[in-house]
Amino acid sequence: MTRRTFRGVLLSCCTIAAAPLGADRALAQEALPDIEIAAANPIGRRAPARKEAAPGVLSIVTDQFATTTRLSTDDIRRSPGATLGDVLMSQPGISGSSFAPGANRPILRGLDNYRVRVQENGIGAGGVSELGEDHGVPLDPLAIGRVEVVRGPATLRWGSQAIGGVVDAGNDRIPLALPCREGEVSPLAPCMRVETRSAVSTVDAGLEQAALVDVGQGDFAFHADAHGRRTSNYAIPAYPYLSPPEDGAPIVGGRQPNSWLRSGGWSAGGSYFFDRGFFGVAVTRFESVYRIPGIEASETRTRINMRQTKVTGRGEYRPLSSFIETIRLYGGVTDYKHHELADEGGFDGIQQTFANKEQEGRIEVQLRPFELGFGSLVNAVGVQGSHQRLIAPGAEGSLFDPIDQRSIAFYSFNELSLSAQTRLQLAGRIEQVETIGQTPDLFVDPALSFGYRRNFAPKSLSFGVLQDLPLGLTASLTASHVERAPRGPELFSHGVHEATGTFDIGNPRLSLESAETVEAGLRRAQGPLRFEATFFYTHFHGFIYRRLTGESCEGDIGSCTPSGEGGGLDQAIYSQRDADFLGGEFQSQWEIAPLAGGVIGVDNRLDVVRATFADGANVPRIPPVRLGGGAFWRDSNWLARINVLHAFAQNHVAPIAETRTKDYDLLRAEISYRAELPKGAFAREIRAGVVGDNLLNADIRNSVSYKKDEVPLPGANARLFVDFVF
Template identity: 45%
Template sequence: MLLCSAGVAPSQTPATPPETPPATTTPQSPPAATTPQTPPAETPAPQTQQPAQPETPSTGEPPAISVPQVTVEAPKPRPARRAPPATPARTAAPRPPAPPAQPTPTPPTTPTTTTAGQPAATSLQAPPSLNIITTNQIQGSTAQSFGNLFFTMPGATSAGLAPGASRPVLRGLDDFRVRVQENGIGSMDVSDLGQDHGVPLDPLSVQKIEILRGPEALRYGSQAVGGVVEATNNRIPFAAPPGGWQTQFLGATTTVDRGAEGGALFDAGSRDFAFHADVYGRRGNDYFIPSYPYLFPSDPAPPFNGKQPNSSFHSEGQAVGGSYLFAGGYVGAAVSRFSTLYHVPTMDGAASNSRIAIDQVKYTSKGEFRPESSAIDVVRFWAGAVEYHHDEIGIGEDGIDGIQATFKNHAQEARSEIQFLPLATPLGSFISTVGAQFDHQQIDTSGDAGSLLGDARTNRSSAYFINQLWFTENFRSLLAGRIETVRLDGTSGIFPAALVPPPDNPALSLQSLGFLPKSISFKLLQDLPSWMVASALLQRIERAPTALELFAHGSHDAPGTFEIGNSNLKIETGNTAELGLQRIQGDFRFDAKAYYTYYNNFIFRQATGILCGATFATCGNGVDTGRLLPTAAMSRACRRCGSAAAPTGAPTTGSCAWASCTPSGRATSASTTRPPPATTCSRCESRTPNIGGTRLGARPSSRPGSSARTCSTSTCAIPCNSTRTKFFSPGAASNFS
């Protein structure tokens, strides 16, 4: 409540006659009332109180007493973020919207569409995305891990090998092609290295999730060819909560696993500072299932007690953060910790009591500043660093229950950008944003993980721009571009052509590889009647190979695979065309997309049909503990060939299984032969010029009685990557968009 009193100020007023003027003064005298903060245009803003000039009395009338103007300004609370005062050179940027009436204010998550700095800023906002999971949806979900929140989202799902380990899958793409981030900073974990690795984000710590694609996604990296999953919370507050403080308590129980979860969030603030803290935890036992869990049990079959064996989990986390609020912006920092222990509920995992313990400490900072400038609207920055530790625990070959593999990840990320004020052009209002980003990742491994991937380092520097052009209030375009320099250092294995011993221990070679991916994305948006928006998108996204794809050379314990990388891989390119129509308001809302993506040099894991143990010396001797999965390049022509390259059955040293598919995508029969000459399975050759390029081990074939051209691939081939790829490798069509 604001109380205001007014009266005649005795200071800075000329001497007046002893008579007090009546309540109603002559029209020449201004009323003694508070003056609005913004004076009328014809009245200049008062700078200092000037004494009133005496008026010349008219003949026959008593002189009028001039009462000086008095302005009473009541004290007001200092806003969290104040816009700079208006100047002739620019329009004052409007204040950010007040925090919503919920336990913790949620900061804006798509600054790309911010158009502060012009009077019609509210009309220059991009339509709200329907690819959003709100706070109420998150709190009402039974998801035990971050990835499981996407099971009910159209165009998305989740993949993982354990209740505590799952990642989002967007349009059939996952792992390295989907970026997961928190408040603009990447999760910086190793969840993209294997389906048994968890994301160190808990649903209890997240307030909103949004999926970004197209030009908006290029702000964060070209690795996110499938999309960016942005999780937001108030760990770095940008405003003080209403009333000075607020708190929230969360709690739930589950019957399927006799589990429980709970959390508490606290926010406080004043005119200059804002503070946040949260703590949460959850636990669950082996969950109940209606039938026997294994399709192909061992002999004798494991006993069944109505529960999924080895499916329990436990996780907890804490965070604290704060911000300094000043005129025109804020700057803040936070530190958080995430810890979890979850079991891997596979048949082998239950037999060896496989479980994974993750501990991550994350430091983040971000800020925003709106300078008093005639050109710059806002300057933003994000920064973060993590210390990540991950142990894979279970019963080893020696019969001892202990740590079998360890992953350590030391990563840093920083990004800064400048958004300029709208510029009037003959085509419309033009808003430009330019920025730069730097990333560093160092993965250290030991135990069985050391044989999978040795110590590897990735350094990435990039620059990007995002331009908005508003032709009219209803028609606008977005254009974004990004260029990166990527350098990867690691150790790759040198394996024999047949991918089986000898030698028992392949030689290791230090590698230092560089890539220069370039990406561009263009989008048009048109507002239609009835709150509908039509969109069209064209983009070309290039992705550099990752350390695992280049340098893998050993067994991976939890998924039971033996993986071989390929240091000859080239940049993967995805070309996408998309049409969309969405209704963003009203009782009935929808978001429909039709898209087509064409990939060049698609990188994937290809099964060879050779079985391996924990070491390369066991490959091809019939030890059924894992399947050799080299990383290869996928090409395109036979794009629907699903699973024609089936394993040959009992492993035969050096055996090859061919599968062919027609250009229409229909799979044909697969055949098994003895190993062809070494020249066939040892190098990339062009054996099908009529198709336009080939990969190692591929040769043309045709169906009996048909002249249609087909293509064949060999599962024993050494991975290679051709710049002209015209056929699709079997078993990977599910990743095609």
């Protein structure tokens, strides 16, 4: 194939360029027209690229062996909030940590932090968000074109730290195609696509703005974007703290003190397309300053000043080979730092710093299908390596001394198609993890510090069956054994952790954490009735968690005493126990009848997870049962809907230092419009709408939040957004 022919095919494949930026355009890469480059499963296949579905259509994924949640640009733009957790909290099986407006990390089926990997275009997002709930993910929804949440066997592609799931944010910072419509320009002429994203919100006087530019000519495509947002202290129902200050004073003025946010960033990248593939690089900068709400944090004006610089690379090559179909390359280098500032002891300045320097790379080789006589076998193998160095110096001592962690892993995905209706998958991964750090002997002599070099070899294996059934149904059954190596802070922590209000003590003798999971699902993606039902059971061997001992501390181990007499920090020791997680999710959408050129219908959802230790005690910070539903009307351009989500009271709480959470009702409504404009109009496409959130102005406490007794979620909010594509 000549370069000119390659460019021409690329242009003919880019007919979805009129769709929102990042929305399934990865599928337009000509080098692999039917293989999804960013799929959860490296050998996953989809139909050819097509335009996004009408707004409000429930997306059910039937080509994966376990539950996968996908959000389009429309879904993201209609969601309020400044974080991935805000965008995803309304999805079945997903909640958020809700620690601060700039720090809301996704929680999947009750699993969080080191068990949920957050990444951008297949490379880890960087930062230290998994280390503390007050640490934000350095990624703004304004810069995202799609989100994919993956659970089950497909997570083996990214590592044992994704034992609970993967949240992958996608965008075009490394272009995968030229930004042109078919017939608009010749294959050699330059073409350009510009998008603006704007929104305002009432609950926090929020303003957000982004601009994205894509340019292509000849063998090259370039992308640039810039974004920023600012909010004030958000409004809440004028209720007092559940745990009031000593004077018992309620929140004055119905505003959550110390809850404002400022953030912004930019990115620039480009790709070179050659006869049998492409290679691209992007540089990204993100900065944020956000306040930490809460009684003590408000008094000390606690805030976090974050910055990150990241360089990522991505490539693909399809050799002239009868054995290899494609080779994929991913890489990233991250330099992250944030300062935690507060006015303590008469000093208003940096109290602690967290820094993370991280490198990650991955190479995948997909082999051509091999006919076995009884079926077609497709195999993909990969190798992944990473290095991370963490430091956390502070005015009152470090949470941990410098930690180095290195890993190398090999993985394989094998998919056997017995027929067009029956597919089997076998996936495996083996890692070598080395963690180097030191920690004092806090219980014998805190002055003595010992160095440790821990080596782990996590091994994981999964098996899945995918079966197409009559009536458009697809059934799935998966079983997996996954092992996770403990992370450095779990091994070597020995200091104050302000986010959780604990004095953390690591355990350098922790062993591998392992989980056996069985998941069964039934899905229907076509027709007027679409639904997805999933049931899962996971048994953990050596589940790692912060065990509250009942003692309290001030600032060092010597101050810890029983019965809460030592200070305001709860002593927490990283420990291991067997645990069981049992639950399920259900969502559906039924188009009842045509109406006024569109369709009227109803949708609903349910999710539940129950988690206990081997002795029957409750695992802490588990989301409650949630049940919701509503009605909608939509056509190809308009969407109007209203729904309510009821979260039941959470009474299954840990026996120490966790309180019950009352139930609440979250009412939402929206009306939005999306359309392609005729040729010659001022813009190519418009997307606009008004979304109302928590319209009952309910006092909502998130049961998984460490600060639920002090910090309610925002009150009634109206969000207006307007996007243009030129």
